[in-house]
Amino acid sequence: MSVFREDVLAGKTAFVTGGGSGICKGITEALMAHGANAVITSRKQERLDETARELAEKTGRECLGVACDVRKPETVEAALDAAIARFGGFDIVVNGAAGNFLCPASQLSYNAFRTVMEIDTIGTFNVSKAAFEKQLRARGGVIVNISATLHYGATPLQAHAAAAKAAVDSLTRSLALEWGASGVRVVGIAPGPIDDTEGIARLAPGPIRDQMIAGIPLKRMGTIAEIADLALFLCTPAASLIHGETIVADGGHWLGGNALATLMGG
Numbered sequence: 001m002s003v004f005r006e007d008v009l010a011g012k013t014a015f016v017t018g019g020g021s022g023i024c025k026g027i028t029e030a031l032m033a034h035g036a037n038a039v040i041t042s043r044k045q046e047r048l049d050e051t052a053r054e055l056a057e058k059t060g061r062e063c064l065g066v067a068c069d070v071r072k073p074e075t076v077e078a079a080l081d082a083a084i085a086r087f088g089g090f091d092i093v094v095n096g097a098a099g100n101f102l103c104p105a106s107q108l109s110y111n112a113f114r115t116v117m118e119i120d121t122i123g124t125f126n127v128s129k130a131a132f133e134k135q136l137r138a139r140g141g142v143i144v145n146i147s148a149t150l151h152y153g154a155t156p157l158q159a160h161a162a163a164a165k166a167a168v169d170s171l172t173r174s175l176a177l178e179w180g181a182s183g184v185r186v187v188g189i190a191p192g193p194i195d196d197t198e199g200i201a202r203l204a205p206g207p208i209r210d211q212m213i214a215g216i217p218l219k220r221m222g223t224i225a226e227i228a229d230l231a232l233f234l235c236t237p238a239a240s241l242i243h244g245e246t247i248v249a250d251g252g253h254w255l256g257g258n259a260l261a262t263l264m265g266g
């Protein structure tokens with residue numbers, strides 16, 4: 001049972017990038033289960049349609065899947081227009097689309113580094129800017145940027161993603177500074193390792209998984225539901241003074257130094 005009132009987001013619409021899978025699918029479900037309608041977006045229309053059907057059935061709210069590539073502003077604008085056409089506007093934007101893989105900096109191709117920067121950082125800017133211009137400037141709202149803790153200290157094999165998420169955190173602060181006066185709150189979430197996700201399948205393969213858990217003070221990974229609840233909290237009036245801040249939810253993982261760094265001798 002949820003600790004939040006089930007209609008706390010009634011009348012709201014959320015636009016969630018990366019909402020077809022993993023953590024951001026979980027966030028979308030939590031927002032919908034508490035009254036919001038949702039538009040989910042990523043590159044694969046088929047997966048979006050399947051997720052939209054599943055979440056609508058589960059929550060009784062409406063969910064629309066619209067394919068777009070966050071690296072391409074024209075596709076982002078078209079997806080936001082589709083949200084406005086279907087729901088009359090939107091109030092919540094979650095920037096969750098991201099790409100990552102393990103790779104030593106010396107072996108990253110120029111294009112590999114650029115690709116991750118483009119999806120995570122430029123994608124977050126593209127979506128935030130277009131959403132602000134189209135809706136949020138006039139009606140206010142909340143932007144939630146999904147970050148990470150990779151760049152607190154440093155994480156081996158993650159030069160690309162750490163740089164991209166550091167820039168996302170910087171954007172969270174800059175946009176908060178400039179857009180707060182328009183009634184737009186901009187906040188971030190930095191998850192630690194989250195179980196049953198594509199991210200953890202890629203970053204903690206095989207035996208690294210158990211060693212990583214051993215390095216987490218709570219001795220377990222987080223769950224998608226825990227990150228979803230935090231996102232939900234940040235979208236409610238209970239979080240009305242939280243602005244420009246990125247909240248860590250990692251069971252204390254980064255406090256002990258990065259477990260992956262220890263494993264890699266970093």
Ligand code: NAP
Binds near residue numbers: 099
């Ligand atoms: P995920 O399911 O793979 O989520 C990433 C999403 O981004 C996918 O739905 C993907 O869908 C979409 N995407 C990728 N490139 C895109 C593009 N160019 N345009 C639009 N959408 C795109 O992985 P996840 O592990 O749940 O990660 C979700 C978020 O949490 C990410 O921001 C990640 O950095 C962050 N995070 C995760 C963890 C973890 O432990 N899993 C830890 C810290 C932070 P398509 O392939 O269909 O485009």
Ligand code: COA
Binds near residue numbers: 103115
């Ligand atoms: N190691 C090193 N380089 C890699 C790589 C890996 N595992 N995977 C891709 N790359 C390189 C490619 O070789 C390419 O560089 P090149 O042109 O110099 O050869 C560059 O990255 C772009 O790859 P491409 O597959 O063309 O990009 P894409 O836009 O189709 O996909 C990715 C983006 C690479 C991030 C892909 O993994 C993806 O779609 N991820 C989304 C899901 C995800 O990462 N979830 C976890 C979130 S934490």
